[in-house]
Amino acid sequence: MATAADTWGINEAQFWLRGDHPEQPVKFDPATGLWNVYGYPEAHQILSDPKTFSSDTQRLLPEKVAKNFEAFSEGNLVNMDPPEHGHLRKLVSHAFTPKVVADLEPRIAELAGELLDGVGDRMEMVTDLAYPLPVIVIAELLGVPASDRGLFREWVDAMLNNNVQFTLTDTDEMEKQTAVAVEQVGKLTEYLREHAAERRRKPREDLLTKLVEAEVEGSRLSENQVVNFANVLLIAGHITTTALLGNTVLCLDTNPEQYAKVRADRSLVPAAIEESLRYFSPFALVSRATTEEVELGGQTVPADQLMMLWLAAANRDPRQFTDPDTYDVTRPANPQIAFGRGIHFCLGAPLARLEGRVALNLLLDRFPHLRSDPDDGPTFVPSPSMTAVRRLPLLLTPRA
Numbered sequence: 001m002a003t004a005a006d007t008w009g010i011n012e013a014q015f016w017l018r019g020d021h022p023e024q025p026v027k028f029d030p031a032t033g034l035w036n037v038y039g040y041p042e043a044h045q046i047l048s049d050p051k052t053f054s055s056d057t058q059r060l061l062p063e064k065v066a067k068n069f070e071a072f073s074e075g076n077l078v079n080m081d082p083p084e085h086g087h088l089r090k091l092v093s094h095a096f097t098p099k100v101v102a103d104l105e106p107r108i109a110e111l112a113g114e115l116l117d118g119v120g121d122r123m124e125m126v127t128d129l130a131y132p133l134p135v136i137v138i139a140e141l142l143g144v145p146a147s148d149r150g151l152f153r154e155w156v157d158a159m160l161n162n163n164v165q166f167t168l169t170d171t172d173e174m175e176k177q178t179a180v181a182v183e184q185v186g187k188l189t190e191y192l193r194e195h196a197a198e199r200r201r202k203p204r205e206d207l208l209t210k211l212v213e214a215e216v217e218g219s220r221l222s223e224n225q226v227v228n229f230a231n232v233l234l235i236a237g238h239i240t241t242t243a244l245l246g247n248t249v250l251c252l253d254t255n256p257e258q259y260a261k262v263r264a265d266r267s268l269v270p271a272a273i274e275e276s277l278r279y280f281s282p283f284a285l286v287s288r289a290t291t292e293e294v295e296l297g298g299q300t301v302p303a304d305q306l307m308m309l310w311l312a313a314a315n316r317d318p319r320q321f322t323d324p325d326t327y328d329v330t331r332p333a334n335p336q337i338a339f340g341r342g343i344h345f346c347l348g349a350p351l352a353r354l355e356g357r358v359a360l361n362l363l364l365d366r367f368p369h370l371r372s373d374p375d376d377g378p379t380f381v382p383s384p385s386m387t388a389v390r391r392l393p394l395l396l397t398p399r400a
């Protein structure tokens with residue numbers, strides 16, 4: 001029987017979204033040469049131990065694939081290990097503390113309000129709200145013109161729509177596929193390079209200027225470091241939050257009794273967001289490289305292996321979550337790991353949570369009736385490394 005997940009076009013690789021649970025939490029795949037990790041305790045173990053599980057995964061990629069990424073690795077926080085990772089992270093962490101982020105609430109509410117002013121009795125959730133809201137917020141923080149967001153969308157869409165199948169065995173295919181993604185990221189990098197150069201000439205009150213002026217151990221960041229760091233912030237700062245906003249509305253729409261609970265009691269909005277992060281984890285996959293032989297989930301994993309951690313599957317592990325395939329906003333505890341954990345824990349988590357809360361409350365305030373269009377169902381981003389609604393047409397009844 002076709003499930004809703006099938007009709008949404010969910011990727012085969014994301015079998016857990018269909019309610020399937022893997023027999024083995026850690027499994028080597030000889031076809032790709034990669035280790036897949038699906039279990040919660042195993043993902044937890046990996047994320048908590050950066051010494052054994054390094055974020056510098058590029059060293060294990062075949063040379064011709066690695067060279068595709070070379071230009072982007074310098075200053076890319078996500079792929080760095082201690083101590084360099086900590087030095088660089090410290091440079092921007094103050095810009096994303098819960099207190100600093102809380103002060104952004106009025107601006108986020110204003111932006112969300114303006115975006116919703118433009119809709120009538122129907123909207124497309126992603127184009128009308130879930131995409132523009134986070135991209136404008138992160139563009140304003142960085143100090144690049146939010147009006148260029150059409151360009152970012154074009155580049156990032158081209159990157160995500162290219163359904164990369166990770167493999168270490170078919171290097172030609174991997175090279176071909178990553179080349180497409182890299183070409184798009186390259187456009188974003190060049191764009192940011194121009195803005196960074198401008199800030200060097202004329203400093204402003206924005207994050208890009210702070211990066212240009214920042215010093216680590218007494219020396220300035222290189223141009224590549226600045227640009228790649230800004231790139232991570234710009235990309236990580238919007239696509240995942242776009243997914244969170246769209247996914248949350250879909251979760252509520254497809255679970256009417258949960259939706260009714262949230263409408264009746266708005267103090268459940270943060271829990272609805274957390275549960276959506278667990279149920280449809282936007283950043284479905286992170287990777288690590290083993291630095292030594294290690295026991296994991298009953299397997300012996302040798303050194304220098306590439307580990308694919310499916311956070312989205314771990315968040316549905318029945319050993320950790322009761323009824324993992326049920327969207328339940330009243331779960332007594334929800335230690336979901338959609339933002340990762342440990343030293344690489346998502347820097348933007350407070351911002352993403354705030355944007356989610358503001359946007360959902362505003363939708364509920366403005367539209368007493370809001371539901372998906374039965375004649376025009378949702379679709380998902382095809383990339384297995386994301387769980388993200390790509391299109392979600394909604395029918396609305398505005399408040400009289």
Ligand code: HEM
Binds near residue numbers: 055077138338346
């Ligand atoms: C790291 C998810 C929103 C910036 C991460 C990681 C995950 C994640 C899983 C860990 C990667 C790893 O361990 O390898 C998400 C999700 C989001 C979100 C699900 C939205 C729902 C944001 C936002 C920003 C951001 C809004 C920026 C403003 C970052 C950065 C890192 C990161 C800079 C790297 C941190 C480090 O390596 O130390 N994110 N993210 N993220 N995220 Fe997010």
